[in-house]
Amino acid sequence: MGDQEVRALSGINLEIASGEYVSLMGPSGSGKTTLLNVLGLLDRPNSGRYELDGKDVTDLSEVEQARVRREKIGFVFQSFHLVPRLTAAENIELPLMLAGTALAERKARVDETLLSFDLLDRARHRPAELSGGQRQRVAIARATILRPTILLADEPTGNLDHRIGAEVMALLEGLHHAGATLILVTHDRELGARAHRRIAMRDGEIVADER
Amino acid sequence: MKLRDTLQLSFNTVTSYRTRSLLIILAMALGVAAVVVLTALGDGARRYVVGKFSSIGTNLIIVLPGRAETAGGFPGAVLAQTPRDLTLEDARFVGQLSQVKRYAPLNVGVVELAAAGRLREVTVLGSTADLLPIRHMNLAQGSFLAQGAEYSAQIVLGAKIAQEFFPHGNVIGQRVRLGDRRFLVSGVLAIQGESMGFNSDELVIIPIDHAQALFNTASLFRILVEARSRGDIESAKEAIRDTLKRRHDGEDDVTVITQDAVLATFDRILRALTLGVAGIAAISLAVAGILVMNVMLVAVSQRTSEIGLLKAIGAPSADIRLLFFAEALWLSLAGAALGFVLGQFGSLLIRLAYPQLPAWPPMWASLAGVTIAFVTGILASLLPAARAAQLDPVKALAGR
Numbered sequence: 001m002g003d004q005e006v007r008a009l010s011g012i013n014l015e016i017a018s019g020e021y022v023s024l025m026g027p028s029g030s031g032k033t034t035l036l037n038v039l040g041l042l043d044r045p046n047s048g049r050y051e052l053d054g055k056d057v058t059d060l061s062e063v064e065q066a067r068v069r070r071e072k073i074g075f076v077f078q079s080f081h082l083v084p085r086l087t088a089a090e091n092i093e094l095p096l097m098l099a100g101t102a103l104a105e106r107k108a109r110v111d112e113t114l115l116s117f118d119l120l121d122r123a124r125h126r127p128a129e130l131s132g133g134q135r136q137r138v139a140i141a142r143a144t145i146l147r148p149t150i151l152l153a154d155e156p157t158g159n160l161d162h163r164i165g166a167e168v169m170a171l172l173e174g175l176h177h178a179g180a181t182l183i184l185v186t187h188d189r190e191l192g193a194r195a196h197r198r199i200a201m202r203d204g205e206i207v208a209d210e211r
Numbered sequence: 212m213k214l215r216d217t218l219q220l221s222f223n224t225v226t227s228y229r230t231r232s233l234l235i236i237l238a239m240a241l242g243v244a245a246v247v248v249l250t251a252l253g254d255g256a257r258r259y260v261v262g263k264f265s266s267i268g269t270n271l272i273i274v275l276p277g278r279a280e281t282a283g284g285f286p287g288a289v290l291a292q293t294p295r296d297l298t299l300e301d302a303r304f305v306g307q308l309s310q311v312k313r314y315a316p317l318n319v320g321v322v323e324l325a326a327a328g329r330l331r332e333v334t335v336l337g338s339t340a341d342l343l344p345i346r347h348m349n350l351a352q353g354s355f356l357a358q359g360a361e362y363s364a365q366i367v368l369g370a371k372i373a374q375e376f377f378p379h380g381n382v383i384g385q386r387v388r389l390g391d392r393r394f395l396v397s398g399v400l401a402i403q404g405e406s407m408g409f410n411s412d413e414l415v416i417i418p419i420d421h422a423q424a425l426f427n428t429a430s431l432f433r434i435l436v437e438a439r440s441r442g443d444i445e446s447a448k449e450a451i452r453d454t455l456k457r458r459h460d461g462e463d464d465v466t467v468i469t470q471d472a473v474l475a476t477f478d479r480i481l482r483a484l485t486l487g488v489a490g491i492a493a494i495s496l497a498v499a500g501i502l503v504m505n506v507m508l509v510a511v512s513q514r515t516s517e518i519g520l521l522k523a524i525g526a527p528s529a530d531i532r533l534l535f536f537a538e539a540l541w542l543s544l545a546g547a548a549l550g551f552v553l554g555q556f557g558s559l560l561i562r563l564a565y566p567q568l569p570a571w572p573p574m575w576a577s578l579a580g581v582t583i584a585f586v587t588g589i590l591a592s593l594l595p596a597a598r599a600a601q602l603d604p605v606k607a608l609a610g611r
Contacts, residue, residue, distance in 0.1 A: 073525075081519075085227040097212060
């Protein structure tokens with residue numbers, strides 16, 4: 001691309017209400033993942049402002065941003081991103097560990113989560129010993145154990161077959177019904193159409209915003 | 212993140228990459244073990260030499276006739292150069308000095324010993340009763356030259372001589388002939404082996420007067436003096452020199468050497484040697500440190516997406532830095548501990564193989580080895596840990 005500046009996003013003006021279910025769609029390179037990363041505080045915009053829960057989080061320090069990510073944002077990735085050395089239960093426990101939660105409480109929360117995600121019999125298994133659907137369930141359990149207000153899902157069914165993908169979507173939508181704001185990035189028109197609000201992107205700009 | 216969790220998580224990582232961890236630990240351990248074993252060897256050699264010197268006596272001062280020349284050579288070895296003889300009377304004066312605990316005049320010669328129908332040449336020491344305690348010799352049986360009975364014709368046999376002449380025991384009270392004189396065996400020395408060129412197992416000891424008569428001389432070979440304490444050695448040395456100078460018409464014609472001076476020199480040389488060897492071994496530890504750094508850098512690039520994930524779920528850079536840091540800490544700790552054990556074991560093997568060599572690793576060396584392993588391991592992890600902490604989360608998640 002030479003010296004030419006690449007604008008992954010430009011002129012984005014977006015307000016998402018608490019508890020919404022939004023899909024971000026668009027072709028590759030349209031900026032949807034970049035937008036998701038900005039919303040998840042993984043990426044900083046060169047200019048502009050990002051308010052989360054009525055608070056400007058654009059210029060927070062690295063440590064504070066990490067805390068916001070931990071407490072308010074849950075990521076679900078296409079490739080699960082489980083730590084291969086850790087068991088399902090330990091992977092789910094990671095955010096609690098990072099938050100410095102006491103051991104006894106951690107144990108209780110993990111057991112509770114394993115139960116509600118139907119993973120109790122898989123607790124001691126490592127990711128390599130789990131099926132794709134189970135891995136994504138572990139990943140979603142990990143993303144939600146600290147009860148974040150926003151769930152950011154980047155192609156969460158991209159690596160799963162249709163049936164398992166539908167199960168994972170049902171799980172995510174269940175979490176949305178329980179009150180979480182769900183933002184879904186997908187290629188899949190059918191999947192994107194399920195969201196209550198559908199945002200289409202192209203070349204880093206929002207081209208459609210339907211409810 | 213709590214410290215306990217950081218340590219546990221990184222411990223988990225170390226045990227998961229088993230082969231990798233074992234190799235680093237081994238490299239570290241060999242470095243530490245090398246430091247421990249080599250210093251054990253060096254210090255063992257030092258103690259061996261110092262011990263040999265100490266065994267010839269404590270607070271020992273040796274007086275020789277003649278002045279030590281800067282040209283070298285052993286004073287008194289060439290008798291013709293001796294300007295004035297040391298006499299028994301000189302020795303008696305030395306013995307009366309306040310700093311002197313006891314003294315023993317010494318004459319040495321080689322004479323034929325005949326007894327029980329056998330005949331051989333033996334080294335003969337002429338001395339007094341105090342030779343026994345000064346030279347730290349022990350008796351196997353009988354008694355030594357009786358104090359105050361220096362004129363009686365008694366003889367003390369070395370262990371080997373006694374064995375050769377009287378293989379069936381029953382040595383005490385036997386008559387032996389030394390040159391043209393008859394002696395009565397009063398005692399037998401315990402087996403001591405060689406020390407400082409004298410094999411005390413193959414010599415005989417007779418009273419000094421008999422020795423002088425036998426060798427037909429009025430002069431002494433040496434005077435062995437034991438100072439009252441270590442602190443008295445220097446002043447005793449001065450006093451002896453003054454006394455003899457006065458007795459020799461103001462001529463400073465004796466050489467007074469102390470065992471301490473010789474000992475200190477050997478001690479210094481061997482200590483320096485040990486330090487040098489330890490330094491060389493420590494270089495291998497630095498190499499192990501570079502190995503740790505390399506492996507940790509590989510680990511960071513291997514686990515890039517994992518680091519991205521940790522950031523995404525809310526780990527600040529500091530936590531990630533600490534995780535890698537703790538990982539290096541565990542590796543160093545295990546390496547140092549294993550190396551310490553290996554080193555101790557290696558030293559034990561040396562001691563078993565060479566029982567005379569007291570190859571005990573000195574405490575400072577073990578501590579230094581373990582500390583260097585620790586410090587290099589930790590230093591080597593700083594760069595990789597910082598690199599991990601600085602990764603951009605978006606790129607890291609994509610595995611870039």
